[in-house]
Amino acid sequence: MKSLNNIHSQVPEHVAIIMDGNGRWAKEKGKIRTFGHKAGVKAVRAAVSYALKSKVKALTLFAFSSENWNRPVDEVGVLMELFKLVLGSEVKKLHKNNVKLRVIGDTSRFDSKLIKKVHDAEELTKNNTGLTLNIAANYGGRWDIVNAAKTLADKVKSGELTTAEITEELFTEQTCAADLPVVDLLIRTGGEQRISNFLLWQLAYAELYFSDIYWPDFNEQTFQDAVNDFNHRQRRFGKTGEQVS
Structure with missing residues (x-):
């Protein structure tokens, strides 16, 4: 394995x-x-730590999908309580490290205590200028696209x-990650090789990296391995290999 001290410049x-x-x-x-799920919190810390060290501008973590409500009630309950605990224990550390925290997704289904914790965390960190950490909770890529389409439809209906005048750029402005760079790299742990309704619009030209490692075992070296692989890809964006080289 390559040393973490040799972080590639093309992050x-x-x-x-x-x-x-x-x-x-x-x-x-x-x-x-x-x-x-509780063990996975350590891996979240490792991912954030690596992103900060390597100057990643935005890190988006898929914490809870809109389909995850279909899981056993007890498991969903634990996930919600864990979300509250993590927000309470980690936000001050994130703020100290100049991290801007945002929760993307339909938070209206959460209980009032969790909604307040989300609001307070976002307020505390909103002016930070370092890493933007997005937690996708009750998020679905199709939901994001439909919401953007509804917003534009309302603007057309009102004559605005x-x-x-609708362009890809204008559509992007209505999505959850509108003010962020496009996704360059998607990492999925756990051995599955699908994107599971995650950031469908934003992943159009992302490089995909699938790891057999289960999330609780994810660490800074795992992240580095994914970035090393990313840097061996030729990103053509529709052009030929000769054009980009």
């Missing part, structure tokens, strides 16, 4: 991570699934906009 500006494998990690250790 992706925006990295998105699907944090998968908590339940299977716990099961292999003879524990209940929620044990894995014509359909001819």
